[in-house]
Amino acid sequence: MEAILMHQPGGPEVLRSHTIPTPTLQRDTELLVRLRAAGVNPVHTKIRQRGPYHANALPMILGCDGAGMVEAIGPGVRHYSVGDEVYFCHGGLGAAPGNYAEYTVIDERWVAPKPTCLSFEQAAAAPLVLIAAWEALYDRARLGMGQRVLIHGGAGGVGHVAIQLAKLREAHVCTTISTEDKANFVTALGVDHAIYYPRIDFVAGVMNWTGDQGVDVAFDTVGEPVLSRTFAAVKPYGDIVTLLSPTPDTDWKTARTRNLRVGYELMLTPALQGLTQAQQHQVRILQECTRWFDAGKLHIHVGQTFPLSQAAEAHRLVESGQVIGKVVLQMPAG
Known part of the structure; x- marks a missing residue:
């Protein structure tokens, strides 16, 4: 063969x-x-x-x-x-x-x-993207109906599945995208709000979308430096799950002061x-x-x-x- x-x-x-x-x-x-x-x-x-x-x-x-x-x-x-x-x-x-x-x-x-x-x-x-998104949103973050969730890289392999799983839980979904084609793609998946991150600070975009409250759940599919910046976009006592490893520069202080629950997702x-x-x-x-x-x-x-x-x-x-x-x-x- x-x-x-x-x-x-x-x-x-x-x-x-x-x-x-x-x-x-x-x-x-x-x-x-x-x-x-x-x-x-x-x-x-x-x-x-x-x-x-x-x-x-x-x-x-x-x-x-x-x-x-x-x-x-x-x-x-x-x-x-x-x-x-x-x-x-x-x-x-x-x-x-x-x-x-x-x-x-x-x-x-x-x-x-x-x-x-x-x-x-x-x-x-x-298979891999389904399992990773399911475990991150359902098993780690315990995403529930009516919650607001930020999914980084919504047009990617894990991201586009995560959007759909979140919508099946009747959550409100915000995602980051980098091109108009990707914006059209995630809109067709039912995303509620797309942030064009090359031009708009995604933390400011999330705060505007949530009335300065922050999201209940964030799903990081990108890694640093996005992971550290995402802490500020999650409301106090919220959840963040990442697919990537933290680094020596990870801003744990912001995560701690907001009392976030941090989860890791390695489906392997x-x-x-x-x-x-x-x-x-x-x-x-x-x-x-x-x-x-x-x-x-x-x-x-x-x-x-x-x-x-x-x-x-x-x-x-x-x-x-x-x-x-x-x-x-x-x-x-x-």
Whole structure:
């Protein structure tokens, strides 16, 4: 099969196409999935730059998000059959092969039925961002009906899903955008207020929107220096959740004086630490989102697709920060 291997950390050029053996079932509860598409996320570019989370994992296949069709099942599989369409977030961190490949083997516990209304490309774009946004807004911030929430980068992969999840909780949503196209995009998603941050101070914009109260919840998808500045946009006793790590310059004083509850969202933690119950929770998130997609309550936007062989170009585009929605790799037809 064709797969994109990374033999050493570095720039996008380290991602190279190779022909390797197709994986085989090793356990009774595993599925052999013919991948049709794989999502490309910013975390994959970071792993490519610095190396895998696990020691001695090179060469490795990147890619956590995948969607495809079941081609073979182990004798202990109970919930899936050959021909079923599935999607999932699994592998690609170093311990298990990722999804920049034509095939993968995965335990049936870690897959969910693909939404019937989505293409394989759309389905492959969804898992990581769905889980990250759900855990940040619902599990960490406990977002509730009528609350006001600031979502940074609303036109991005996580951001555009977070807007929709917030609206499903009947929250009022404000987001930051950098272009007119992105403003039109988030408006179509139902955002209540968009702040054009290159020209307008987003803290001032939030205060104007909330009558100088601040938002109940802020979701930082950008990192410093935006994280520190966001503390001032959250009302006292409010919540802020970030996808990124703080730095030595993070302004904890403002967060403390406003008595904010600060949460971190790293949706990879269950996979990295082998937390089975947390992984099962993430699969339940995908199962619920499958129902919402098929009911027309959720949508995923694929900004651009690339053939598998052009994984390096896909990484370059993701690193440019110019994508609306998600970037996806398509597998060779066959």
